[in-house]
Amino acid sequence: MKSKRFYLLATGALLMSAFSLSAQEPSAPPPPPPPDDVMGGPVGPRVEILGFGEMHPGKVVTGAPYSAVAVTETKQTLADGNVIDRKIQSNVYRDSQGRTRRETTFTGVGPLAASGQPRTIVSIHDPVAGTMYILHADTKTADQMPGRHNKKPANAENLQSRFEQHFQQEIANGTLKKEDLGTQNINGINAQGTRYTRTIPAGQIGNSNPINIVNEQWYSPDLQTMVKIVRDDPRLGQTIYTLTGIQRTEPAASLFTVPSDYTVKQNTPRGLVRQERGRPPVPPDGLAPPPAE
Numbered sequence: 001m002k003s004k005r006f007y008l009l010a011t012g013a014l015l016m017s018a019f020s021l022s023a024q025e026p027s028a029p030p031p032p033p034p035p036d037d038v039m040g041g042p043v044g045p046r047v048e049i050l051g052f053g054e055m056h057p058g059k060v061v062t063g064a065p066y067s068a069v070a071v072t073e074t075k076q077t078l079a080d081g082n083v084i085d086r087k088i089q090s091n092v093y094r095d096s097q098g099r100t101r102r103e104t105t106f107t108g109v110g111p112l113a114a115s116g117q118p119r120t121i122v123s124i125h126d127p128v129a130g131t132m133y134i135l136h137a138d139t140k141t142a143d144q145m146p147g148r149h150n151k152k153p154a155n156a157e158n159l160q161s162r163f164e165q166h167f168q169q170e171i172a173n174g175t176l177k178k179e180d181l182g183t184q185n186i187n188g189i190n191a192q193g194t195r196y197t198r199t200i201p202a203g204q205i206g207n208s209n210p211i212n213i214v215n216e217q218w219y220s221p222d223l224q225t226m227v228k229i230v231r232d233d234p235r236l237g238q239t240i241y242t243l244t245g246i247q248r249t250e251p252a253a254s255l256f257t258v259p260s261d262y263t264v265k266q267n268t269p270r271g272l273v274r275q276e277r278g279r280p281p282v283p284p285d286g287l288a289p290p291p292a293e
Helices: 002-021 044-049 111-115 156-173 269-278
Strands: 066-077 083-094 100-106 119-126 131-136 141-146 176-186 189-200 211-220 225-233 237-247 263-266
Touching: 156 176, 176 211, 189 225
Parallel strands: 141 263
Antiparallel strands: 066 083, 066 237, 083 100, 100 119, 119 131, 131 141, 176 189, 189 211, 211 225, 225 237
């Protein structure tokens, strides 16, 4: 049951994140992760687990095409010594116009663990045309999402200002520490490193001792994207996101268009989440679907 919930969470969050983030990336290093939701669990790792570590709201990046493989692995050690190891891999592409494509494959979680069959979700975003698609290869359909053109939301500046104020307050009261890690070559790309250490004081969530949550972010000014993120959280384990196999050539234009044999239909992020929740798992060949839980 837990694995099924994780699959639905992963699929739903991927679809929602693909829409809300719109595959736009910053022209400057992004701010540190937002404060943790200490009761419900950190939001940041949920996005990083899905391989969205290099995607942040901001202006569209043009003139810096690349393709790469984004690998995110999370390891969690339980109190009894048992280890949970999850890995998600995505093929990511960006062309000179700022159009992006992401192909994320889920294996070994939820219904897929029993079937042994992977599931790939493809998202395409064209910020110039203001279009966003989610492709389903199994049904040859494409969900067209209500996209937005290259412009900031009306409340973007207000939200950024509030976030910066909170950021400075955390540094002032000692709950957040920022360190410059200098420059490092990561997979052939020069990146600037920053470490953020957030401390949950003793007693804040019933903890007897302070809890330190450490985030290392390695940002490439050239690519204007994250090439590595390392997050250590004693509550959830370690998550490592790495952009590998980086190619600086222009990706094929066909990657950013819906195939001609696909049927396009209108949808919304919430509609897609409901659609995924109701989709029956794919059983192994010759086996009946498992009973509903």
